[in-house]
Amino acid sequence: xxxxxxxxxxxxxxxxxxxxxxxxxxxxxxxxxxxxxxxxxxxxxxxxxxxxxxxxxxxxxxxxxxxxxxxxxxxxxxxxxxxxxxxxxxxxxxxxxxxxxxxxxxxxxxxxxxxxxxxxxxxxxxxxxxxxxxxxxxxxxxxxxxxxxxxxxxxxxxxxxxxxxxxxxxxxxxxxxxxxxxxxxxxxxxxxxxxxxx
Amino acid sequence: xxxxxxxxxxxxxxxxxxxxxxxxxxxxxxxxxxxxxxxxxxxxxxxxxxxxxxxxxxxxxxxxxxxxxxxxxxxxxxxxxxxxxxxxxxxxxxxxxxxxxxxxxxxxxxxxxxxxxxxxxxxxxxxxxxxxxxxxxxxxxxxxxxxxxxxxxxxxxxxxxxxxxxxxxxxxxxxxxxxxxxxxxxxxxxxxxxxxxx
DNA sequence: TGACAAGTGGAGTAGCGACTCCGTATTTTC
DNA sequence: GAAAATACGGAGTCGCTACTCCACTTGTCA
Numbered sequence: 001x002x003x004x005x006x007x008x009x010x011x012x013x014x015x016x017x018x019x020x021x022x023x024x025x026x027x028x029x030x031x032x033x034x035x036x037x038x039x040x041x042x043x044x045x046x047x048x049x050x051x052x053x054x055x056x057x058x059x060x061x062x063x064x065x066x067x068x069x070x071x072x073x074x075x076x077x078x079x080x081x082x083x084x085x086x087x088x089x090x091x092x093x094x095x096x097x098x099x100x101x102x103x104x105x106x107x108x109x110x111x112x113x114x115x116x117x118x119x120x121x122x123x124x125x126x127x128x129x130x131x132x133x134x135x136x137x138x139x140x141x142x143x144x145x146x147x148x149x150x151x152x153x154x155x156x157x158x159x160x161x162x163x164x165x166x167x168x169x170x171x172x173x174x175x176x177x178x179x180x181x182x183x184x185x186x187x188x189x190x191x192x193x194x195x196x197x198x
Numbered sequence: 199x200x201x202x203x204x205x206x207x208x209x210x211x212x213x214x215x216x217x218x219x220x221x222x223x224x225x226x227x228x229x230x231x232x233x234x235x236x237x238x239x240x241x242x243x244x245x246x247x248x249x250x251x252x253x254x255x256x257x258x259x260x261x262x263x264x265x266x267x268x269x270x271x272x273x274x275x276x277x278x279x280x281x282x283x284x285x286x287x288x289x290x291x292x293x294x295x296x297x298x299x300x301x302x303x304x305x306x307x308x309x310x311x312x313x314x315x316x317x318x319x320x321x322x323x324x325x326x327x328x329x330x331x332x333x334x335x336x337x338x339x340x341x342x343x344x345x346x347x348x349x350x351x352x353x354x355x356x357x358x359x360x361x362x363x364x365x366x367x368x369x370x371x372x373x374x375x376x377x378x379x380x381x382x383x384x385x386x387x388x389x390x391x392x393x394x395x396x
Numbered sequence: 397t398g399a400c401a402a403g404t405g406g407a408g409t410a411g412c413g414a415c416t417c418c419g420t421a422t423t424t425t426c
Numbered sequence: 427g428a429a430a431a432t433a434c435g436g437a438g439t440c441g442c443t444a445c446t447c448c449a450c451t452t453g454t455c456a
Contacts, residue, residue: 182346
């Protein structure tokens with residue numbers, strides 16, 4: 001992404017501006033949600049609208065770049081924690097961290113939801129990345145008996161999105177997080193049937 | 199809401215149209231989310247745009263009416279189930295039903311989130327209504343030992359919104375629901391500390 | 397049944413947001 | 427230090443959407 005269509009490397013100022021736009025877009029979308037206007041992004045970045053559209057030809061592509069950046073950062077954090085001594089603690093710490101970040105960043109919640117199960121074009125390569133990173137955190141925690149064994153990265157991602165949503169819009173995020181944590185722990189012989197369904 | 203500004207009762211056709219518009223709006227917003235256009239609502243209702251705006255002077259007021267209707271129906275269902283013989287089953291059945299409905303109705307998830315903690319003007323009277331109805335379902339379930347005692351209606355509502363969001367956008371709603379249920383059950387002496395936080 | 401109030405429909409208005417275009421400015425290259 | 431290539435900025439275009447206005451229709455009441 002640092003070369004122009006003709007194969008040549010981007011000019012220095014262009015590179016700088018690209019970064020400024022991306023950073024501004026992250027801020028703006030985090031604060032106002034993905035419906036914030038492109039003009040606001042340009043203003044925040046201190047560039048003209050034309051520049052924004054030169055680097056990201058549609059609003060969607062800008063959004064995609066932001067989401068990918070967020071997810072990559074997430075995957076990075078997960079990978080980092082994966083080498084911690086206590087796998088259970090690492091997993092729950094990661095979960096809590098993501099939720100607390102998402103509470104103030106609408107865009108993160110949306111990114112999580114999109115990465116959820118359907119790997120759309122937007123997050124085509126990053127979705128699996130995130131899933132793998134979460135898997136690397138989840139499996140050791142399961143082996144250590146800190147997390148129930150009957151779920152996979154997809155369920156964790158979905159739950160992450162849901163709890164983030166709840167934490168962001170409603171209050172009481174701590175309580176909701178506690179409930180989620182308890183549900184994630186291994187459930188002892190409670191054979192429950194709960195015929196509950198429509 | 200069935201009288202004109204001048205205090206007289208609404209004309210028969212006006213009453214009919216009002217109902218048609220409300221029904222169409224519920225459908226449209228459920229399918230396309232709250233950003234669907236007012237014109238689409240009018241088309242679906244088989245009336246002119248002018249008529250929609252006569253009954254609901256702003257789009258926001260239309261949205262509000264739809265959300266209130268959804269929440270009232272929810273509260274109604276909760277009250278109905280409250281008299282079931284097994285309080286635990288009633289509670290979990292209600293929870294599952296809401297989530298499965300919300301999966302196909304974006305508007306419901308948004309309504310839940312809004313009803314969450316801050317009683318905005320939109321759902322000013324209905325928010326508490328829902329909370330009370332959920333409370334009437336929750337407390338007996340807690341007394342029966344089917345639901346952990348350390349949470350209240352607010353937490354349940356928040357969780358409901360979060361799980362609905364997860365179920366609607368990602369797949370694997372069943373697994374996520376299972377996790378939530380397990381987290382909602384009384385947690386035996388697991389004094390856990392989970393120093394997990396930022 | 398006729399007169400008047402109430403309601404309807406949809407063309408029109410206003411404003412916003414995504415995206416384009418091109419004269420000007422900045423880099424790079426030789 | 428020019429010339430050529432590249433990038434910039436922002437006024438302008440286009441389409442969409444909430445909302446208004448009013449000539450016309452329908453319901454109500456005596």
